[in-house]
Amino acid sequence: MLRQSVAEILVTTPGQGLHSCTDAVARWVAGTGIDTGLLTLLLRHTSASLLVQENAAPAAARDLERYFAKIAPESRSYEHDDEGPDDMPAHLRAALTAMSLSIPVAGGRMMLGTWQGIYLFEHRRAAHRRRIAVHLIGE
Template identity: 75%
Template sequence: MRQAQTTLTIDTPGQGLHECTRAVLDWVASTRIETGLLTLFVRHTSASLLIQENAAPAARRDLERYFARIAPESSGYEHDDEGPDDMPAHLRSALTATSLSIPVASARPVLGTWQGIYLFEHRAAPHRRELALHLIGD
């Protein structure tokens, strides 16, 4: 049994779904671990991770609009230390996931045909986000 870990840095231009599949695939391949379990963890409270449709951009736009409706920016939140998008970002993060587990086979994450790995940035301003990756296997 072997293990590998790294941190990926993702620069986001602001709110939205930002695909990071290629960076994850490249890192997994570099480990030479053929079979195992990959864990991804975003080290922030106002961003999250999703496995989502990566072929139709409309699916991503619909998801972004949905989260804007259910956790809108407004002045009605008590927690607004960093502006009107602060608390909505935390709510959106709470409704999604901060970690993912993906099986690895043949030195590749076992993703479906139309699945991509996304960092979901919930803040309006650009951010530098860190993803901790850990792979265990043979």
């Protein structure tokens, strides 16, 4: 019988960077009792994003962060700077990445690859409390 579960996961970030939320999502999936289905995650913010990324080599995260700092640098030249010089670059970085992810679930677990993890990519310098809406449909 098809079932659904919906919740929200709160992730507190200390500031810019990739912050793993794999374990929190995995715990929630396991707690639903749904064995097989499709997991959808939606980040409910416009200045951060969600990524499935390398989870074993910290250098991969550092390289990714440096890359985005180059292609969307902080600058006072942006028209939209309501919350400071990191405001518009955060929106640009979010636009270039993803706000939602879909991940298959089998055996009550996300079907991530061996070296994959789910990350909240915080694009703002200040600490934030980010909300991820999670929805799992399956049986």
